[in-house]
Amino acid sequence: MARKQGSHAGITGPKVQDAALRLFAQHGYAAVSMRQIAAEVGVQAGALYNYTADKQSLLFDLLRGNMTELIDALDAAALTGTPLARLDAFTRFHIRFHLPRRDTVFLSYMELRNLTDENFAQIAELRRAYEDRLEDILHDGVASGDFTVPDCRVATLGLIALLTGITNWYRPGGRLTAAEIEANYCTLVCQSVGARLA
């Protein structure tokens, strides 16, 4: 008896995404074929097209899915309090979100070059929306006199690079726990904007 397309797609769709993420991160988007992704999932190459239009759509869906999940999670966290409290909370949020998503972070930097112009523009817009949330915190801190930041846009881009860079070197079981690293980065970030720490 043929399986229903609906339930089949519901299980296999995420498997396709996971396989594509793993293979793209390991070998690079350009070097991975739809046939390899199908083999990794355990379906026929032709069957893959039930779940995705093409390889470009797979890459775009991975990057867009990551950005919308990130923005939704930040908005759900609803950071409140003084600019310093919000900056501290943003720092912890960003680290906690990205630390377990090393492959996705890697892909988000490395494979932007392989997005079509239209898809790139959409990802860039989502990134900007996320960055703007940090930039708002910095502007508020400057306005309240708590922060000293010559250019909030530059500081935003710098701090996001600082924080996301953790995924390049952090390994579970290393010298410091994730909580210790988080505390270290909170000090760095809050001091970087000239805040006086207690």
Next chain:
Amino acid sequence: MARKQGSHAGITGPKVQDAALRLFAQHGYAAVSMRQIAAEVGVQAGALYNYTADKQSLLFDLLRGNMTELIDALDAAALTGTPLARLDAFTRFHIRFHLPRRDTVFLSYMELRNLTDENFAQIAELRRAYEDRLEDILHDGVASGDFTVPDCRVATLGLIALLTGITNWYRPGGRLTAAEIEANYCTLVCQSVGARLA
């Protein structure tokens, strides 16, 4: 008359490196063939092996060459003065070195996965040697009471990610000049370690 191997290699060697760098950065190491590199240089595929043993050697030579050039340039700069003066000078040095080397920075992060274990270990050792020079400045600043840094190793990795991240977004002719961006980053970096700025 056959051209002399020596002079030929002297001109073509750097061309091979340039072509490999450009193609690896654009398409990814795994997706680029020696044949494509030869075509980009304008030599026969077989002739490429006069200049390099294989594709792995090309990648390794690019990454190692970049790291030794970086360390030599920093040591030649011979930063002196207070820890704060040295940190400010290091920040400017790092930005000036990396800003014109966008493709190399990209490759240095993205293609580490494609180095053999032995080659990776050598690049990691060179990176560590460079990072140690910044870490020494931070330790000196903590010892002199000028800096407040809970963990100098974590701060080092964070600050290098912060600074190198500029290559992800900087474009000549943008809103800010390279000098203005440099000044912004100096403020961020020096404040991040808790230094009191004038």
